Amino acid sequence: MKIALDAMGSDDRPAPDVAGAVLAAREYGIGIILVGDEPKLKAELAKHATAGLDLSIVHAPSAIAMTDHVEAIKAKRDSSMNLAIKLVRDKHAAAFVTAGNTGAAMAAAIAGPFLLGRIKGIKRPALTVTLPTATGRVLLLDVGANADVKPEYLYQFALMGSLYAEKVLRVNQPRVMILSNGEEEGKGPQVVREAYALIKSSPINFLGNAEGRDISKGSADVIVCDGYVGNVVIKSSESLAKVLIGFIKSEINKRPIAKIGALLAKPAFDALKALLDPSEQGGAILLGVDGVVIIGHGSSDAKAIKNAIRVAKQAVEGNVIEHIRAGLQEAQTLA
């Protein structure tokens, strides 16, 4: 398996991107095609022990900046993002990974000059993440691809999320819920109520409405929502966790005796840090695109890049695209 990495993606590019590629090639025994400024990538690779690893470079003369607008994907035709996507389109790579500009990456996959396009029948792709819960992890989608949705989009998110949870994350009969502002059927915005009816009448293992509290309680394996509320949830949760931990630390530092306590309790905090660490998550998958597309945090370090590549590898091995294609056809036959 070869994976095309936009090596000019992260905020500190290309150092973390290249280091992450080296880690992934070694740990997973897969091939990585680094796409970006060749001299820079060569110089960066020279800092690592790469003997025996399947690492190659494809030169890209330009790169998309985090501050670029989505339109840059058309203007910068020869950007590392576009050329890495092109490798997937032309079957030279099985998946695309970037830690770059999320909006541009989605545009490159769906509407760029070398677009992969949508899986036939899918109305809108959904940006999909997993979040830690009290009991494991939950798949949340959409977290930012579609600010405005229609009931059918939410139904398709439920279908794609369920298939991804089952085939890639190996969850048996994934429990699917829809995010609302009340437990009972009939609660929530109109689009949610209409999507509820669609999902309920499908073969999806549907548990009904999730409330905000169900996300971290672990009440579901998959929770679907529009990209606006999903994006607000992930960003507010990440920030709240930081603020809480910062608060505990500052309170501890106010009191010498508490400081000693904190030192002794350090393993507990380290475990929490690992649980919340976004670099463990690696990246979000853009489900619904006809190709595996993984988008990581701009602040990715080498470990985060490695884990984003792991997410890509798992999606390829789980045949997620084929399963969504088949699942969609089956649903249409049933309907």
Added chain:
Amino acid sequence: MKIALDAMGSDDRPAPDVAGAVLAAREYGIGIILVGDEPKLKAELAKHATAGLDLSIVHAPSAIAMTDHVEAIKAKRDSSMNLAIKLVRDKHAAAFVTAGNTGAAMAAAIAGPFLLGRIKGIKRPALTVTLPTATGRVLLLDVGANADVKPEYLYQFALMGSLYAEKVLRVNQPRVMILSNGEEEGKGPQVVREAYALIKSSPINFLGNAEGRDISKGSADVIVCDGYVGNVVIKSSESLAKVLIGFIKSEINKRPIAKIGALLAKPAFDALKALLDPSEQGGAILLGVDGVVIIGHGSSDAKAIKNAIRVAKQAVEGNVIEHIRAGLQEAQTLA
């Protein structure tokens, strides 16, 4: 000042409701009219030292249950919720407080048999809470009254939130933001983008789009959103905080040495607990209703009831209704 308390509101009614009323009457020196089952309330009051306190009882033969549907507000005409609202309508009390069924309380205020109605010109009332942030508190509205909104509703939420922050919470020139899924103008669902334009062209001190992370970062004094996303945010935040603290505790309990540490760090955790304690918040205010309406958690204890009464008292003293009325007229004159 007299405040009408639905004494049959909380999950454990009427014990916490009555105990909270006694605390509030003593601490704030105000009158509380307890509305509910008279024999039960008398028996409950007898458990407290009430000499010199301005506490009275208005009998209500029925009560709204947490499991009741909103329609119960019409069926149970003589419920404690309706009769407490009636005291405000008839000017026997300056504010209404309940820890009961949120949907029923909103319905009682806006559409019940003794409705207070909306302030003239206000399209939709908004359920409004304050949340702790890294730097203080932020006012978030709407958190559940309106799952579907129009741009004008969001604009009015911004206006009401700004006036409440200024006149009741004494924030100088409150910084107002609108919740979206991207920082830049033009990001977000259509309704948010249209509301952005309305708020921007008003005299409100508008800082533009807030992302999820801005809520607990303290980037704004007031953040407006629809009741669906607002409800998801407060419920997911509350649950996440619980899960994080539970996780730290369970990690600590795994290790004897960490246990000692935790004991020493206890003051830090106690400070965190106080910060997150929903009973400190007291209750949400339903802004836009022509009368002060405060709705607390069903799980309220005496302290939470007392604090909900405090929120009511502050809103009355801050003349929030008159300020919203005047602010709305001024905005309409300018437009």
